[in-house]
Amino acid sequence: MNRKKLQKLTDTLTKSCKHFNKYEVNCLITLFYNLVGDAAERSGAVVGLDRNAFRNILHVTFRMTDDMIMDRVFRGFDRDNDGCVNVSEWVQGLSLFLRGTLEEKMKYCFEVFDLNGDGFISKEEMFHMLKNSLLKQPSEEDPDEGIKDLVEITLKKMDQDHDGKLSYTDYENAVREETLLLEAFGPCLPDPKSQMEFEAQVFKDPHEFHDI
Template sequence: MKAKNRDQSLSDSRELDGSYDQLTGNPTSKSKKTIKQRFLTLLPCCNPSAAPSISQNSVEDDFELSTVCHRPESMDKLQEQTKFTKKELQVLYRGFKNECPSGVVNEENFKTIYSQFFPQGDSSMYAHFLFEAFDTNKNGSVSFEDFVFGLSIILRGTINDRLNWAFNLYDLNKDGCITKEEMLDIMKSIYDMMGKYTYPTMQDDAPIEHVENFFQKMDQNKDGVVTIDEFIDSCKKDENIMQSMQLFDNVI
């Protein structure tokens, strides 16, 4: 990643002005422009500068003649399986291959790439959780297919698709419910990642407060855990969360 992109990412993080939802830590509608810019920066393959002159033939040749360790599915098949156009997939693939020449990325490399965009904090734990969410096959690596399948849900999925993906991210042990301990781990990882450059500055007890607010609104039957039904139902009733779910619409 070019130095100017890293500098831009740091600048973006310093511009965060309390724009994270107090319930989940998700961005609010007030930060739409900043968050879209951040998302583009976090995904170098979505940045136009990552692919200054991509020809259709060049990318298709890569798919057909690639000698990398992992050979991705054909463009046509991926287009059928995701909600991206062929042109969008070409841009995504070029950027992914630039960052991951072998065709796959393991967790350590994923953390290294991700850390470039949050130099003011420690993003390793959040990157771990995110990697787990993208590694749907649980084989310790994320391929281009894994990457675009996840992005397709996040960027183009229905509200239920996106909420299910978010629930899976928070459900760390994948047992079908979110505990306070799991949510606290997520909130701490976000706090560690953002560092001390948020404004207003997050207090040390902010992760605990987020968790308590989360469970107060989400744990409808007060049994100490949040199920997928409770999560989806509560999110759909929260205007801020619904607005934040739309921040990445048409981002590519």
């Protein structure tokens, strides 16, 4: 990408991006095109990170291991649902992912956990996600029973209107009381250590981003 284009893109994204300054936006754009590679040069093609490339970044850089959650995070970034994260989705997504306010992170996590997009997190969705994210412990008991119990405990704690599912209001109130519940159904934000490492590396020199 030539300098003029990069400058323009940086300016546009800095304006619409709350949590990064111009230098940081520039570093993230540079990193994006490094990751996408030569595809960026072939104009006309959709330039972006597909699901696999994106999941690889989540896995290697942010130590995520849960396939279902990684898929949901990809959808959270891919705002136009075209199967690719483009450069503006990348910068906007990372702005929230790395530095979002509690308000922004709650909305994002709720969307990740609301698997069918109906505005509620149902018992089935909780069961599905918890079963996926908990390590399988070999034991005599039926592990599904333990997860069902966990769903009931979580509901008791978070379902304030007692309708057997979590609305955004239930979730928000519970998280404001206890922030640990933000990622109650699986890790969908970076842990502080990998976030610091990513920022230290990328904002120093995006060309030297070795981890991927």
